[in-house]
Amino acid sequence: MEKKEQKRHQHKHSGPKADKKNRKKEQGTEPERDERKRNPRAFSVQSAVRMAKTFHRTQDIKTKKHHIPLVDRTPLEPPPVVVVVMGPPKVGKSTLIRCLIKNYTRQKLSDICGPVTIVSGKKRRLTFIECNNDINSMIDLAKVADLVLMLIDASFGFEMETFEFLNICQVHGFPRVMGVLTHLDTFKNNKTLSKTKKRLKHRFWTEVYQGAKLFYLSGMVYGEYQTQEVKNLGRFISVMKFRPLVWRTSHPYVVADRMEDLTDPEDIRLNPKCDRTVSLYGYLRGTFLKNKCQVHIPGVGDFSVADVSFLPDPCPLPEVIKKRALNVKERLLYAPMAGVGGLVYDKDAVYIDMPSGHGSQQQEEVRPTTELVQSLIGTQATLDAKMAASKVSLFTGTAALTPEEVQENEKQNPMESREWDERAQRERRRAVFADEDDDDDDDDDGDGEQESDEEEDEEEDDEEDEDEEGVTTLKKHDKTAAETAAPPVKKQKCEVPMEMPAFADSDDELEKSEEDESEEDESEEEEENEENEEMEEGEPAKKSSGPDSGLCSEDDDEDEEEDSDTDEDGDGTVKSKMSSKHPEEENIDTDDAEMGYETAGALRWKEDLAQKATEAYLRHQLAAPNLRKLVYGTVAEKEEDDSNDEEELGGLFKVNRPEKSKKVRADAMDCSRFQPDNSHDWDQEEMLASIRDCFVTGKWEEDKDAATLLKEDEELYGDFEDLETGQVHKAKTGNKDQAEGGNDDEINGDDDDDEEEEAPQVKLDDDEVQKNKRLEKKRRLKERFDAQYDDGDATYFDDLKEEMQKQAELNRQEFEDVDDEIRVQYEGFRPGMYVRVEIPALPCEFVTNFDPHYPIILGGLGPSEGNVGYLQMRLKKHRWHNRILKTRDPLILSLGWRRFQTIPLYYIEDHNGRHRLLKYTPEHMHCGATIWGPITPQGTGFLAVQTVGGIKASFRIAATGVVLDLDKSVTIVKKLKLIGYPYKIFKNTSFIQGMFNTVLEVAKFEGASIRTVSGIKGQIKKALRTPPGAFRATFEDRLLMSDIVFLRSWYPASVPQLYNPVTSLLMPVGQKETWAGMRTLGQLKHDLGIRNKPNQDSLYKPVVRQVRHFNPLHIPKELQKALPFKNKPKQMQAKGKTPRDLQRPAVVREPHEKKVAALLDALSSVYAYKNKKARAEQHAKHKEFLKQKEKQEAERQKRMKEERKKTYRAMGQKEKKKLKSSLKGASKDN
């Protein structure tokens, strides 16, 4: 066989394959060159405008990143960070706090009650607060939280509270939020666990921000979270950074962690519902707190502070930072409301509540939920009973508590009932209650002895022992009672009381030393220790003397001024006087000193008090010059003197004489001019010379003198070479050095005699000097260079930042070295201080219904924020709240520190600036709202809820917004249409009545534009005499009597002046979330069962349709005539009956004819049948024929094809042969 030649490959030129190849080729061949280089023209500036635009845009983007720089006002020792642990109930909040506290301080706290402050690190303290599931607490805590730990039950998912809290946070400035997922151990399936985690995480991110931290706490071990996870969480908390929030940096606030009732027990006895004086303690945060300022306590109301004083920090940071980690002693824990506090300082006393912060002290014992003193005051017992109680208070740490106190606690906290809590801790507590009688006896005995005996230390020892024993026995009891439930750590607990006696001993030693002094002193000392005595006997004057008890106190100033009257400048004399006035000054100087004076060296630390006081006095004297006293010392005292020299006339009338001296003071001329000093005679030369330097022509200071400046310049730029002439100019350094050196090294010059001896050294010095000079020169040159070239680059932003930096520096330095007592007067109390705020006239419910689980916040108010006025705000209904809000329905707003109920009016601003009243808030849109409420700075955010009691709505936050404007008047108007009817119509003039009632009313509206319903515009012209209220009006067209005329007017709406602070903290314990204020109209109607009677016209009635009747169309004759024929109505006459003569007669056949006709009929039908049959046959035959024919044809075709095939084959063979033969022939030829 011959081999067939292979076909050549044909490249595809089209189709997908070819396209693909092309693409590949293109990409491969494209050079990787820079577009800019390859085609520079394309990148050249095409349009300057566009270039400018892009430049602007980049600059815009750049500057958008800037934040407005703020002065850094963070105090050197910041207050503890407020960590709010939030979440729905039963999610593990308390457990988490307990674990975190244990993680930081190695202590266990059973009942998280009130804020717990701990030292978490070398520079950081934390205050943990648990937020219960009450919207009031949530709102209050969102305002003070620095960090929110948001606990989420992963097994359940998010709950509404979480979202509500997030929204609250958002409104009041967003604190840091960290999510914590708990209950992760309920997931058995790993896949669902990870899926849930992911789902929750993403949801959390959308609510907070992308990448917000979400922590996972998997599983519990012995009722606690896993140590490692808690440790990690703790680490996160302790490195967290916080941003300043506007409201908080401009307002001082205190999260109270301790409360004392200072009311006189006698007053309470007389009237149990009398207003209370309360002191609240806590770290000051935010900004400076001024004494005697206004504060708002959310949930209670506005109060003015009677007195603020700072106390030593109960939970101080370690003083020296050198170690890597804190030791156990430095890990302090302070939670007075939970009954843990170490030393508790008051203004004028120190209470010892526990040995110290450290030690693995168990807190399971009975703890006073409120402070000791308060409870003792509240007892209203006899003196000796109080004495008994007081003695024990010293050793509360040993848990040997007085029975009264225990009872008190029970009375005060009915919540702490034992039924609902079956855990071991609670049970044990009950045991303490059961045994309390024994304890009671012990204490009483001890106290009685103490009173009578003088060897109290021994007695105390005994008593201590007894107490201790009691406790230990109690403990044993507990253990037996609750064996199984007790955690393993409890063994340590027994050790704790052992520490107490040691402490007590040390105390005793102290007392021993006193003992030697005198009896009296001792009793005094006793008094000091016993708080209740103190409270009882302490003179009110002592209490009221505030922090201004320093030298600047008023009485003292008076003295001082008298001093200065006699000899103004004599400092020495003042000093001498001071030494003579010693005791008094002590009395005034400090509170401690005050006590010290009374007891006269009762304690060792008081021994050198006099000396201390002297020192303090001197220090103060230096700090406070006379001018200060001149300004701030009171002048009022002097007035008293003048007031009582009135002489009587005849024993009946008093001569009322205007007194010159007083007039000068009280009714003097109000003029800012300062009359010149007469002693200055400006004609004299020396006087003129005394101000010579105030003018530019006078002598300048060394550093600013033109000559020195020039010299400096020369020094810097002196050396240069004139290139043209080749001359070298040298700065006269040598000379100058000598000149200046002469000044600087005076000693050198003086010691000329010894020069030979010290020559090498002098030379060395000289070198040194030279070197320094050079360095100095270089530095200055550099400075100048920097100033010249860097400044050009500095933007406004940089300058601003630098300015702020400088200000912050100044703020820090200005009062740095001033004594704290004085400093608080200048600055106010600075944030970070532990302050005691005394507030008078608090409602008694605040004390009687006190529940430490609810936060007490003292929010400072700025100037004029205590006033009330109209607030305009921008408001938007929350899109999750499922109902729109109605105007004049009361709403509870959280604005600033406050929560209050008020009645808003909603409005929208029209294009012309008119505020039009709305009946309801629009959906998905902002609207305005005006309320009567407390003046709050503009830009403050607020949120609104409809009720704070219970959960009725699915999402409680009804609206959010921001304050725009404050005013004392309202601008909202309501649309009002006045309607009238014409009663007489002339051409364009009509008389209208019914719109007004009197002529006066019309007169007021003269010239007003009116309109009819049909749209004819007009104007009121003039009132008519009768009927009253009718007027003449002109219109642009003639009216009809059926027209209605209306006048569109705007009527000012008034905002109801309701400002009702939510007093949820005053509610009884356990009912604090049930505060209900004014009810809305809807609620009222619902509650009272009132139903609105609807308008009769608005009711639906059955539709009755009447049959419509159309009249026939009537075309006038004239019109008919004019119409074309086509449209003319055709007036056809109805066809009448054909007349008789025209009617054709009916044919009646004969019988024969009938027959014939029937036959013909039959024949014709036979014929028709035959025909039909024949045609059908014919058709069938033809069909057959056609079939035959087709067959034949097919046959023929087939034959033909065969034939043709044959012939073609023959032809082909013939051809082949021919070709072959020709090839053969050719080959033959070859």
Add this chain to the structure above:
Amino acid sequence: ILSQGTFEGCNCFRQRLVLSTLSGKRVKIRNIRSKDDNPGLRDFEASFIRLLDKVTNGTRIEINQTGTVLFYQPGLLYGGSVEHECNVQRSIGYYLEALLMLAPFMKTPLRAVLKGVTNDPTDPSVSVCPFISLSSKRRVLKRGMAPAGGGEVLFTCPVRRSMKPVHLTEPGKIKRIRGTAFSVRVSPQMANRIVDSARSILNKFIPDIYIYTDHMKGASSGKSPGFGLTLVAETVNGTFLGAEVVSTPQGQGDPVLPEDLGRNCAKLLLEEVYRGGCVDSTNQSLSLLYMTLGQQDVSKTLLGPLSPYTVEFLRHIRDFFQIMFKIEQQKPGEDEQKGGEKVLMTCVGAGYSNINKTIK
């Protein structure tokens, strides 16, 4: 002795009302000239109260029958266009000093036209009044001298959200002295005579002195004759010290020679220079107020000796804003010839912000 917000006597009447308005605290003033033959508020004080009422919204003022007790509950500062007929017992400066304290904290920029006496011997005039204040504008439209008045002053001031801390510790040296000698309804020659005599004293210190002469005629010359001189010394650091002397009003005391007046005014300026500081004695209180109302930062100002009015003002600031100033005396150096003792005032601002201004 007195409860908070209660005062006695009409002393420092303006300070109390102004500070009350700014701090939003109500004020009760008792015993206003109660022992005087003519008890109660004077006309000019009533006029002042009326002016306050015009620039505020929602102010409540109660005065008893005899006018000896005033209760003032401040509203919010409104501003806007105000026209006020000031009482002629005191000059416009009396009213303007208070307006200057209030003007930056209004809701809308203030544009006040005050009519009355533009210059009198007791109060600072418009041109001396405030040189430290912001971008406010004062213009004398008509000059009216003491007994009858008839002058007109236009005062405009923009509003601010908050005040920056003040740092005026370096007064600098005086580089030039400017002034205006004015005369109305007297010979225009008077002004020239004043200028000559004033220059004769000031030329010893500095050559850069320019004193304008301003003679007003016709409708803008008010109703009474008089003349006077105001001098202002400007330092290289941009602080101003002013002095002013006006002729005694017609029919009240001996007439003054223009030469004497010029000399007196020049000496008064020298006295101001001697006292020194960054702010002259009449404006001390204004500068202290701006320090008080600043943000919660440290402000410092160097002043001359405190005037009695300023001392009162400091006490009132303590009453209303609980702010105390740290007062440090600076004794002049041995060889320095820069006048008398200076006082360095330091305070931490109250963190005041304009609660009246609307935000959009």
